Amino acid sequence: MGLIGMEELADRFVELAALLGDRSRAKILWCLLDGKAYTAGELATVSELSLSGCSNHLRKLLEAKVLKVIPQGRHRYYSLYDGEVAHAMEAFASLVGAPIQLKERRSSTPxxxxxxxxxxxxxxxxxxxxxxxxxxxxxxxxxxxxxxxxxxxxxxxxxxxxxxxxxxxxxxxxxxxxxxxxxxxxxxxxxxxxxxxxxxxxxxxxxxxxxxxxxxxxxxxxxxxxxxxxxxxxxx
Known part of the structure; x- marks a missing residue:
């Protein structure tokens, strides 16, 4: 790979690192590590953001293909883009010694x-x-x-x-x-x-x-x- 290619990859890496380095977005991604999908409203609650503020973060994560969205009826559900993204998030968490535990989500379903x-x-x-x-x-x-x-x-x-x-x-x-x-x-x-x-x-x-x-x-x-x-x- 030439120098130009390496520089482009380095720039992309910096952009992605900056994207993931935001505290609110980190909270969103941490919530999604359980492998389930959540609405913008639910993610706004866990990240302590307004719905509009959370939606702005979700848009950026979608554009970067860190997240994907699944329309279902009147709602849109967000989850990690794929297994590689999940693996990367877990690797980041392991660097700070954070235990990865699946969260038990309380459901309103009978x-x-x-x-x-x-x-x-x-x-x-x-x-x-x-x-x-x-x-x-x-x-x-x-x-x-x-x-x-x-x-x-x-x-x-x-x-x-x-x-x-x-x-x-x-x-x-x-x-x-x-x-x-x-x-x-x-x-x-x-x-x-x-x-x-x-x-x-x-x-x-x-x-x-x-x-x-x-x-x-x-x-x-x-x-x-x-x-x-x-x-x-x-x-x-």
Missing amino acids: VTLRKARSCYKHLAGALGVAVFKAFQDKGYVEIVLDEVYVSERGLRFLVAQGICKESEPGLTAKLKLCLDWSERELHLGGWLGIHLLRWLLQEDWLRPSNASRKLTVSAKGKKHFNEVLGIDTDEL
């Missing part, structure tokens, strides 16, 4: 709905988030340029389980993800979310409630979620 519920026609709640993570861990979905698709391994899994047919249209289309409103993490939506919940109900892994959107894990489901996806539903 306890009966937090574990598992239907969201439109797909699975939501802690179980929905766990299923999406399991799909990632097992390589059933892959991320290409920030878009999520079913992988070849995932397609074989879906067909083998009877969740969908190999000839079904739309299997190569990008997946729709929803930001779970109680967990503040992503769960599967769109066509895969619809097929998956329908199958989970048909196979009696989950049972619906007549009175609400609550879903209950059956004894069969408890066993198979663990065996097939490595999810211990008792720990959710």
Whole structure:
């Protein structure tokens, strides 16, 4: 790399360091280290800023690709841009000896709905988030340029389980993800979310409630979620 290239990188490094060195922005980033997404109002509270002041900081962090924003209904939720940013933030924290602990966020969601519920026609709640993570861990979905698709391994899994047919249209289309409103993490939506919940109900892994959107894990489901996806539903 030539001298000009090195100077450009040095300038960029200085700009980024200055951006992260602001006390209010540091508080925002520290809050987001738990891996969840928060609204501007929530981040304004933890950073002790006005909403307009916090929004200004968020805009700068978005422009620098330190944060990303996910629109969901009437709200916009902010989170760290990716795993590399999170790793960098944790490395900074380790330099000052700060312990990295996941914060337990208090939710206004009724306890009966937090574990598992239907969201439109797909699975939501802690179980929905766990299923999406399991799909990632097992390589059933892959991320290409920030878009999520079913992988070849995932397609074989879906067909083998009877969740969908190999000839079904739309299997190569990008997946729709929803930001779970109680967990503040992503769960599967769109066509895969619809097929998956329908199958989970048909196979009696989950049972619906007549009175609400609550879903209950059956004894069969408890066993198979663990065996097939490595999810211990008792720990959710």
